[in-house]
Amino acid sequence: MREELLMVIEKNSRIDLKELAVILGVEEIDIVNELADMEKEGIICGYHTLIDWDKTSIDKVTALIEVRVTPQRGHGFDTIAERIYKYPEVRAVYLISGGYDLLIILDGKNLREVSTFVSDKLSTQESVLSTATHFILKKYKDHGTIFDKKDVDERMVITP
Amino acid sequence: MRNPLSQQVIDIKPSGIRKFFDIVSEMKDAISLGVGEPDFDTPWHIRDEGIYSLEKGRTFYTSNAGLKELKIEICNYLSRRFQLEYDYNEEVIVTVGGSEAIDIGLRAMLEPGDEVLIPQPCYVSYEPCTILAGGKPVIIELKNENQFRLTPQEILDAVTEKTKVLILAFPNNPTGAIMERKDLEAIAKVIIEKDLFVISDEIYSELSYAEKHVSIANIPGMRERTIVINGFSKSFAMTGWRLGYACGPEPIITQMVKIHQFAIMCAPTTSQYAAVEALKNGDEDVQRMKEAYNQRRRYLIHVFKELNLECFEPFGAFYVFPCIKEFGMTSEEFATRFLEEEKVAVVPGTAFGDCGEGFLRISYAYSMEDLKLAIGRFADFVKRLRAE
Numbered sequence: 001m002r003e004e005l006l007m008v009i010e011k012n013s014r015i016d017l018k019e020l021a022v023i024l025g026v027e028e029i030d031i032v033n034e035l036a037d038m039e040k041e042g043i044i045c046g047y048h049t050l051i052d053w054d055k056t057s058i059d060k061v062t063a064l065i066e067v068r069v070t071p072q073r074g075h076g077f078d079t080i081a082e083r084i085y086k087y088p089e090v091r092a093v094y095l096i097s098g099g100y101d102l103l104i105i106l107d108g109k110n111l112r113e114v115s116t117f118v119s120d121k122l123s124t125q126e127s128v129l130s131t132a133t134h135f136i137l138k139k140y141k142d143h144g145t146i147f148d149k150k151d152v153d154e155r156m157v158i159t160p
Numbered sequence: 161m162r163n164p165l166s167q168q169v170i171d172i173k174p175s176g177i178r179k180f181f182d183i184v185s186e187m188k189d190a191i192s193l194g195v196g197e198p199d200f201d202t203p204w205h206i207r208d209e210g211i212y213s214l215e216k217g218r219t220f221y222t223s224n225a226g227l228k229e230l231k232i233e234i235c236n237y238l239s240r241r242f243q244l245e246y247d248y249n250e251e252v253i254v255t256v257g258g259s260e261a262i263d264i265g266l267r268a269m270l271e272p273g274d275e276v277l278i279p280q281p282c283y284v285s286y287e288p289c290t291i292l293a294g295g296k297p298v299i300i301e302l303k304n305e306n307q308f309r310l311t312p313q314e315i316l317d318a319v320t321e322k323t324k325v326l327i328l329a330f331p332n333n334p335t336g337a338i339m340e341r342k343d344l345e346a347i348a349k350v351i352i353e354k355d356l357f358v359i360s361d362e363i364y365s366e367l368s369y370a371e372k373h374v375s376i377a378n379i380p381g382m383r384e385r386t387i388v389i390n391g392f393s394k395s396f397a398m399t400g401w402r403l404g405y406a407c408g409p410e411p412i413i414t415q416m417v418k419i420h421q422f423a424i425m426c427a428p429t430t431s432q433y434a435a436v437e438a439l440k441n442g443d444e445d446v447q448r449m450k451e452a453y454n455q456r457r458r459y460l461i462h463v464f465k466e467l468n469l470e471c472f473e474p475f476g477a478f479y480v481f482p483c484i485k486e487f488g489m490t491s492e493e494f495a496t497r498f499l500e501e502e503k504v505a506v507v508p509g510t511a512f513g514d515c516g517e518g519f520l521r522i523s524y525a526y527s528m529e530d531l532k533l534a535i536g537r538f539a540d541f542v543k544r545l546r547a548e
Contacts, residue, residue, distance in 0.1 A: 004451065022462045023455035023528075153530075157505055158181040158194035160284045160333075 176511030198397035210434035226254025233439040258404035280513025301515035308337035331364035331476020334521035338476040366395035370475040401431040
């Protein structure tokens with residue numbers, strides 16, 4: 001039931017517990033316990049909301065930054081990753097295989113704010129060798145959800 | 161001028177679905193629980209493969225019985241999923257939907273006057289196809305108290321020396337009933353004893369929520385007297401691609417290929433290429449969709465229980481078949497009033513045979529949001545009727 005539960009709430013974390021119990025065919029109390037367990041175990045790390053900020057009046061730019069770093073003896077990439085992810089404007093940090101080492105997703109109000117972060121805070125880190133910043137121009141799909149998708153049921157209303 | 165029409169065709173009753181469809185079509189902004197097809201789009205990798213085959217210019221005919229590659233994949237799939245073993249070369253035919261397989265299967269097997277046992281409520285085409293093939297339909301009325309499963313006694317009560325074929329359609333449209341291994345073993349005994357053949361329409365085989373679907377061809381002694389019909393419409397959400405298949409003993413399949421070759425030539429080529437991809441890489445899609453259906457199924461059963469509405473728990477397909485006899489209306493009256501007062505379309509049980517009287521077919525091939533909205537109105541309607 002754990003996997004099934006996760007699949008449902010990954011798509012809809014606001015679903016009410018009673019309905020969750022019904023569609024999974026279990027008792028509500030089991031859901032409550034399972035959720036609590038998974039929160040404790042760090043399997044469930046948060047309940048977030050997917051927002052298309054472009055449709056709001058808030059200005060926001062998102063950048064993907066590729067970073068090449070020198071790994072540190074005994075710590076690998078962990079220390080530098082930690083120094084970077086502590087900035088609240090950094091939304092995600094991934095260790096990447098291939099041509100560079102860390103991928104950073106950064107939110108800023110505008111281009112300048114992002115470039116300031118890169119030049120002042122990121123590039124100045126001792127172990128950072130180089131960075132390449134890519135700005136996101138348009139989000140088509142995020143977290144498995146297609147933005148601006150019109151869901152029209154074109155099936156005939158009655159079929160055998 | 162002479163009458164251009166065949167009396168036999170004129171005498172066939174138009175589908176009860178059609179009649180209700182016309183009523184619903186007149187109604188503006190009605191929402192529906194009346195469809196018999198998945199709400200999912202065909203998974204993208206399958207559609208992409210169809211598009212690719214068009215880009216490559218694969219716009220030719222295939223051999224009559226279907227693409228070799230597809231027939232091989234069908235055999236692999238049936239073996240992997242249902243432990244059915246068929247020879248791709250002689251025991252498989254790819255058809256235009258499961259519907260065509262039903263038609264040509266009956267035409268290949270029936271002599272004039274042969275009787276065909278048709279358990280109802282059932283899909284609308286078995287009876288007319290039997291008549292068109294020169295056979296005589298003999299209806300078996302399945303019972304709510306048996307959860308709409310077929311029992312050996314019901315076969316015995318209907319069998320005569322003219323009976324040749326039994327049509328078996330489980331998981332069932334419209335009831336959602338299934339036949340488990342023990343049920344199949346029980347009827348197999350009678351089928352063998354009476355020397356009958358079976359056309360087993362297993363189009364909903366992937367949508368079985370209790371024990372894994374068992375094909376009757378899997379019961380000892382049944383393979384040689386069974387045509388298994390399946391297809392891509394329900395399991396892979398590919399209704400519009402019109403692709404199905406039949407597997408069975410070589411002598412029957414050979415004759416079915418003959419009819420198919422003259423009537424159809426071959427199933428659509430684009431669909432066949434897409435279907436190869438579906439069978440190779442689509443198992444996960446099938447499970448994902450099945451899980452979604454199962455959640456909605458549990459939800460509907462829960463709502464009916466809370467409403468105290470009589471409904472056996474269906475374990476197959478994507479339909480529930482609640483009983484509405486307590487309201488003292490016919491299925492059609494109920495469905496019509498429900499449509500007029502709440503603007504929701506459901507299909508009266510009688511569209512699937514006379515013994516569907518007193519029942520409704522409610523489809524859950526809808527998103528949870530749509531389902532909640534429509535079922536909310538259903539609950540309101542039921543409460544209002546009870547207060548009358």
